[in-house]
Amino acid sequence: MRVTRKQAAANRERVLDVAGKLFRERGFDGIGVADIMQRAGLTHGGFYDQFASKDDLAAEATARVLGKAGWQERLTGKADPSLGDAVRAYLSPRHRDDPGTGCLMSALGSDAARQSRSVRRAFTDGFRARLGGWLTLVPGRSQAARRKKAMATMASLVGALILSRAVDDPPLSAEILEATASELGRR
Numbered sequence: 001m002r003v004t005r006k007q008a009a010a011n012r013e014r015v016l017d018v019a020g021k022l023f024r025e026r027g028f029d030g031i032g033v034a035d036i037m038q039r040a041g042l043t044h045g046g047f048y049d050q051f052a053s054k055d056d057l058a059a060e061a062t063a064r065v066l067g068k069a070g071w072q073e074r075l076t077g078k079a080d081p082s083l084g085d086a087v088r089a090y091l092s093p094r095h096r097d098d099p100g101t102g103c104l105m106s107a108l109g110s111d112a113a114r115q116s117r118s119v120r121r122a123f124t125d126g127f128r129a130r131l132g133g134w135l136t137l138v139p140g141r142s143q144a145a146r147r148k149k150a151m152a153t154m155a156s157l158v159g160a161l162i163l164s165r166a167v168d169d170p171p172l173s174a175e176i177l178e179a180t181a182s183e184l185g186r187r
Helices: 005-026 033-039 044-050 054-067 071-076 083-090 104-112 117-135 143-166 170-185
Strands: none
Touching (some): 005 033, 005 044, 005 054, 071 117, 083 170, 104 143, 143 170
């Protein structure tokens, strides 16, 4: 049975959404095309009608997740969050415990370093876009000072979230989040 263009576009969107979630949960190499398509409710055979390769899907899913507007509001639940609001929400147990819907940079940063040029390009472009969002939140006397502070804030947040997920000691995990939030609050 032939699929209409409209349905094909909707199917493609669903695959990108599912892939974005599953890649964040399991890593780029921790999930296969067949499983992604099954979770999207589609057949494996239809994958190559939509994407040239799994690598193409990974690059597009990365670009899609990192390119979504409104991430500050989704993160904090506030239309106009403060830096403190964003830091607290980013370093929350809820965000730590739900990588599939959380920050792609903390879920896949180390994976992205080992991926193809197209995935790394999508990650880089997404990093730049997110940096722009953090620039609107951090204080500073000049654009250069705010950029430096925004980069350091992003690196601290991503690193803290990665470490809090990696340790197998819940109190230590919580301490990592709290210590980082406290230090970032002093800036």
